Amino acid sequence: MTDKILIVDDxxxxxxxxxxxxxxxxxxxxxxxxxxxxxxxxDEESFDAVVLDLQMPEMDGLETLKIMKEKNPDLQVILLTxxxxxxxxxxxxxxxxxxxxxxxxxxxxxVDRIKHAKAEKIILVEKKxxxxxxxxLTRKGW
Amino acid sequence: MxxxxxxxxxxxxxxxxxxxxxxxxxxxxxxAVLNESAGYLEDVTLMAKKGMDVNxxxxxxxxxxxxxxxxxTNGIVKNMNRLAHSLDDPASQIDLNPLLELMISLxxxxxxxxxxxxxxxxxxxxxxxxxxxxxxxxxxxxxxDFAMTVTGDAKTIAMIPAKTxxxxxxxxxxxxxxxxxxxxxxxxxxxxxxxxxxxxxxxxNENKGILTIHLPKNINQPEK
Numbered sequence: 402m403t404d405k406i407l408i409v410d411d412x413x414x415x416x417x418x419x420x421x422x423x424x425x426x427x428x429x430x431x432x433x434x435x436x437x438x439x440x441x442x443x444d445e446e447s448f449d450a451v452v453l454d455l456q457m458p459e460m461d462g463l464e465t466l467k468i469m470k471e472k473n474p475d476l477q478v479i480l481l482t483x484x485x486x487x488x489x490x491x492x493x494x495x496x497x498x499x500x501x502x503x504x505x506x507x508x509x510x511x512v513d514r515i516k517h518a519k520a521e522k523i524i525l526v527e528k529k530x531x532x533x534x535x536x537x538l539t540r541k542g543w
Numbered sequence: 544m545x546x547x548x549x550x551x552x553x554x555x556x557x558x559x560x561x562x563x564x565x566x567x568x569x570x571x572x573x574x575a576v577l578n579e580s581a582g583y584l585e586d587v588t589l590m591a592k593k594g595m596d597v598n599x600x601x602x603x604x605x606x607x608x609x610x611x612x613x614x615x616t617n618g619i620v621k622n623m624n625r626l627a628h629s630l631d632d633p634a635s636q637i638d639l640n641p642l643l644e645l646m647i648s649l650x651x652x653x654x655x656x657x658x659x660x661x662x663x664x665x666x667x668x669x670x671x672x673x674x675x676x677x678x679x680x681x682x683x684x685x686x687x688d689f690a691m692t693v694t695g696d697a698k699t700i701a702m703i704p705a706k707t708x709x710x711x712x713x714x715x716x717x718x719x720x721x722x723x724x725x726x727x728x729x730x731x732x733x734x735x736x737x738x739x740x741x742x743x744x745x746x747x748n749e750n751k752g753i754l755t756i757h758l759p760k761n762i763n764q765p766e767k
Binding site: 412414415417418419421422425456457458459461481483484504505506508 | 572575579582586590605612
């Protein structure tokens with residue numbers, strides 16, 4: 402099944418070329434050049450993973466991550482950053498980021514993290530389905 | 544030896560570090576685009592070797608992107624170099640127009656990230672003074688940082704340089720929420736020391752939302 406991902410970065414040139422490369426790797430890629438646009442997109446669609454730039458104008462990556470996680474706690478977010486400081490990394494993980502990758506990143510690393518994010522999402526969905534089934538079984542007394 | 548940190552030195556180092564951090568972020572962003580572009584070329588080469596069609600138009604646009612990023616990085620490095628050389632002499636003759644242009648570039652990442660737009664209304668003629676370029680750049684940096692806390696809803700700040708009888712001035716406009724109290728709070732020890740080192744004065748105009756730096760023609764001959 403194709404991985405459905407959203408890449409968020411204010412660098413349009415970066416978005417253009419990385420989406421071409423990931424599309425060539427059989428991924429279904431959407432892009433957003435601002436945090437507001439990205440939040441709108443996650444409201445409208447479901448993604449296996451979101452690759453989010455940490456530093457963006459108007460709303461930074463951590464703030465965006467927080468809003469995204471409030472809207473969808475199961476969303477798998479991978480942060481991209483120019484300089485990964487330990488403090489930022491810890492803050493990002495506390496807010497629920499799955500991973501933090503430093504720019505410029507090797508595409509194979511990004512692809513690997515996206516695959517991992519998708520696997521995590523599947524586990525979460527399966528766990529939810531399982532608990533829902535258990536709840537129905539308990540309620541109905543079958 | 545005194546344990547007290549020199550406030551001017553500390554302010555200068557903080558300014559330089561912030562600019563360096565911002566510049567390295569910009570360079571990293573540019574490198575990320577170049578890195579992906581090189582990767583794309585690798586992908587295309589592999590596809591071509593397998594006999595797949597190559598999109599020549601995409602390759603052309605990629606070359607344009609790469610050149611643009613190289614020019615962008617070159618501009619960033621040039622600005623860094625100009626800032627570094629502004630510490631060469633304690634007093635040198637400068638034109639305020641290019642200095643303000645430099646300050647807009649150096650502060651752009653910080654101001655844009657905070658949602659502000661900083662511009663300058665450049666004069667057609669050179670506005671030349673003899674001053675300490677680094678201290679002046681540091682003072683402008685601090686004023687911009689302060690200005691962002693007192694602008695109106697438009698979140699825009701314009702720097703307007705002008706020649707005066709005694710030297711020159713730089714007007715920071717758009718500071719609609721500027722008050723006597725906020726101005727006093729801004730004048731910390733480091734700011735006062737910087738004004739003294741530059742032999743210049745700061746003048747607020749709360750009614751018009753303008754803060755003006757009055758600079759002497761020559762740093763060694765204070766404005767009267």
